[in-house]
Amino acid sequence: MSVYQRRLKERKGSSLFRVRKVRSSDVQWKLNFSTNDYLGLSQHRHIRQAFKQAVDIWGVGSTGSPLLSGYSSAHQELEELLTDWLGKPRALLFNSGFAANHGVLTTLVDKQQKVFADKLVHASIIDGMQHSEAQFKRYPHNQPLPVVDKANAGDWLVTEGVFSMDGDACDLKLMASLKQQFDIKVMLDDAHGLGAYGSEGRGSTSSGSDAVDMLTGTFGKALGVGGAFVCAKDDEIESLIQFCRDYIYSTAMPPAQAAAIKSSIEIVRSAEGDERREQLAHRIQYFREQMKQRNLKIIDSNTAIQTWLFDSDTEALAMSKQLQANGYLCSVIRPPTVPVGTSRIRFSLTSNMPQVALESFWQVVDRIRDNL
Structure with a gap:
């Protein structure tokens, strides 16, 4: 048995199961809790219009690496907008959040430095640390002390700003205090926070x-498009442009995509x-109240x-399958994606979920629980 066959056998029946996305005309979920x-x-409509108009100007692809033919004024305008919006000296665009995090850590960290990372950081950060030359240590979730005192x-x-599986947030004030106390560099992946809060x-x-x-983040979540970015000091961005393999050896995102992202940020x-x-805050408050009223085990x-x-x-x-049978797309997250003993249904709430649909959902939950 090959190593790949062994890994597949070990993984079968665990972690995420794949959900095929279909056209809305083929199936209609009552609520999609997995987006x-x-x-x-x-x-x-404004973002879609910006995308279509940019396609008419630029075409559907960038045609090359950003260091060759792939970088356009559409990319430059988006980077400049990011620096204005987020208050950082410079920004650099990547095709994915994975590439951004991996690229930063493998390019800018050297073997003389140590990296301390939260136990629940994204796989892209873990891979970036492993592929860098640095020593690294993961500290208990949201408890950087006493590890960082070394x-x-x-x-x-x-x-991370908002952790992707638990949904809780880091203590940024503590990060600022540790930065000042130990003269360390703080890297924050705000994929799940950007756009949705603040x-x-x-x-x-x-x-x-x-x-x-x-600061790293993605345009594929609250901004509704795709791609990612890094914001940092001028010399750090310049180093990424010159030495980051994830950036140099990838075709740049299409200019039309950059134009759509720009429109999204403006909104x-x-x-x-x-x-x-x-509206999103109201949905979150209501959802949490309903979970607490039913004494569900939550984070x-x-x-x-x-x-x-x-x-x-x-x-x-079993609960997830019952909910999907009733028209609710709710995904199960199981080990090894999450620690053993913490299998869960992960709900992603959106601002455009109708209140009446959320109320109906909890009625269905009650009926299923009574029959299981």
């Missing part, structure tokens, strides 16, 4: 971007963005990511 489209922008000046502290949708850094030296920063974030989270924990994989899968 990261937190503000419901993926179908926004840090030297110039070492890295890496965390003033003008700035996410986790709304209350203090100075605490973060290296996120507007009064409409404020209204969508307020404390005030974000769009809500979790229902189960005592076994079997129970989680």
